[in-house]
Amino acid sequence: MASLLNQPVLVLNRLWQAVNVCSARRALTLLFRGHAQAVLCRPDGTYQTFNFREWSDFSRAEPDPESITTVSFRIRIPRIILVLFFDRVPKKEVTFTRHNIFERDQNTCQYCGRVFDRKDLNLDHVIPKDRGGPTTWENIVCSCIECNTRKGNRTPQEAGMKLIRKPKKPRWRPFMHITLGFQQHESWKHFIDLAYWNVELGEDKV
Known part of the structure; x- marks a missing residue:
């Protein structure tokens, strides 16, 4: 059970933007407290949300091998959750490396x-x-x-050279660390792709 509770779960804000990854333990806690809903990707590509009671009922109706069993009920590990009271995308400085x-x-x-x-x-x-x-x-x-x-020890102008583009501080790509650091679940793909491609690159405007 411990390994299941440590499974990564994708976190969406209430605008359906990918903002984080948390453990299944944290996801189920947020779901139980009413702070989040489970998101299920249907075979037709649509997404359905469930509160804790609905997710519990769904878990009974459609059992899954990756489920947590307690004394009183069995509940599936959600792959994606939607946090109900958060609409910001976190900012993170790009490290100068x-x-x-x-x-x-x-x-x-x-x-x-x-x-x-x-x-x-x-x-x-x-x-x-x-x-x-x-x-x-x-x-x-x-x-x-x-x-x-x-x-050498000259400016480009002094050396008769020209930069192909002006160097700038890049903007953070929100989910680079997720695409590199975690084994993605297939249901994440839509949200990860949006997070990667829709972030404006260029100088930070913080």
Whole structure:
């Protein structure tokens, strides 16, 4: 039972936007307290919601191997829950790491526009560090070894080079950590895809 209670459950806000993943234990607690509803994906692609009593009745009518059995009843583990009193999408800062800079620049040299393996890319200060250039999203870009050597300790203008795009701090993609960190249930796909594709990228406006 313990392993079932630790199963991941996708959390939607009341606007049906994916905002989090919680344990089945937490999901059932929210369901029992009336703070959430279970969401079931029907074979025809539609979604049906259930409060705790309705979900209990459904669990009896349509048993599932992944169910929790108590002294008085048996209840299915929901794969998705809809939280009834939450309509915000949580904000999260993008960490300023080498990995995320490569992700932002898509492993592409920002001077010549060619794609490289990460081992063949450097991180370049657009305005050189020893000339006051900060180590920030707006001043660090991926650069191939050839372009990095050509630019040297100069600005792009001084080196007769041009950036293919202005470096900016990327916006957080809300469910990147879910797509990478959890084994998704098939019923999540619709909501995860929406979370991934519909997030505006670009400079944060917080």
